Amino acid sequence: MGPCTITLNGITVKAITASLALCLGAGSAGACQRPEALRPLPPPPGPGITPAPLPAAAASAASDGGPPLDYRERLRPTPYGWPTRASWCVWIEPGATTGPAAVWDQRWLGAVAAALASWEQVLPIRRAQEPGQAHILIWRRKPRLQNNRASHGRAELELVEVERSGQWQIEPLVTVAISPGQAQTAIQATALHELGHAFGLWGHSDQASDVMAVSPGAKPLLQLSPRDRATLGWLYRQQGLNSGGVRPAAGPALPAPGAN
Numbered sequence: 001m002g003p004c005t006i007t008l009n010g011i012t013v014k015a016i017t018a019s020l021a022l023c024l025g026a027g028s029a030g031a032c033q034r035p036e037a038l039r040p041l042p043p044p045p046g047p048g049i050t051p052a053p054l055p056a057a058a059a060s061a062a063s064d065g066g067p068p069l070d071y072r073e074r075l076r077p078t079p080y081g082w083p084t085r086a087s088w089c090v091w092i093e094p095g096a097t098t099g100p101a102a103v104w105d106q107r108w109l110g111a112v113a114a115a116l117a118s119w120e121q122v123l124p125i126r127r128a129q130e131p132g133q134a135h136i137l138i139w140r141r142k143p144r145l146q147n148n149r150a151s152h153g154r155a156e157l158e159l160v161e162v163e164r165s166g167q168w169q170i171e172p173l174v175t176v177a178i179s180p181g182q183a184q185t186a187i188q189a190t191a192l193h194e195l196g197h198a199f200g201l202w203g204h205s206d207q208a209s210d211v212m213a214v215s216p217g218a219k220p221l222l223q224l225s226p227r228d229r230a231t232l233g234w235l236y237r238q239q240g241l242n243s244g245g246v247r248p249a250a251g252p253a254l255p256a257p258g259a260n
């Protein structure tokens, strides 16, 4: 059993070419904003769902013949491109600050914040003040059983069309559930892994020393491995969402998430 379950809408239908530069440190100014409107994405263009092609380049090989330096070939894009962003707004479910639940809620919050801090070293991340402003929502709860399997964490990706300043664009909307019923280091390791999915690493490494390993090792991993960083660096040089000239969908707009 893996550490989590991935839900990824759709399977890629187009080849991806490297074009976008990694925007480390860019685009992170300003507060997280609620979009003016939000609606589901129309079905992807093209004849239908086809198996995901391998990324354009094979994984870079270590010069000494050892394991590959990254695990890019194990990631999957969406039909609209790789679900990455130049900057991310993340909302974390608040917890009790007084009363009997406070110690447990604050323990969970501390572990999640520590995991987020690891990703802040390599990605522009801002904290959203409310769920409707966020691309990633982190909830303090045990994920629902899936295929009768229990897990401590889960990330689920949706793509939505969002109107900002009168312009419609595709954005990822990721829901992350992190169970509080674990040791603090295990919560941090779970959050670190699930956040990797949320930031676009929709796949698993086959090496236990990577945060994105398919199954957790005996010792919780609390830091990104060189392969995690290298894979992320490759991912953020690929074509992101909104690069394919996708047309806005017909139909009524939905209220922004968290509205009403």
Ligand SMILES: [Zn+2]
Pocket: 002, 003, 004, 005, 006, 193, 194, 197, 204
């Ligand atoms: Zn996973």
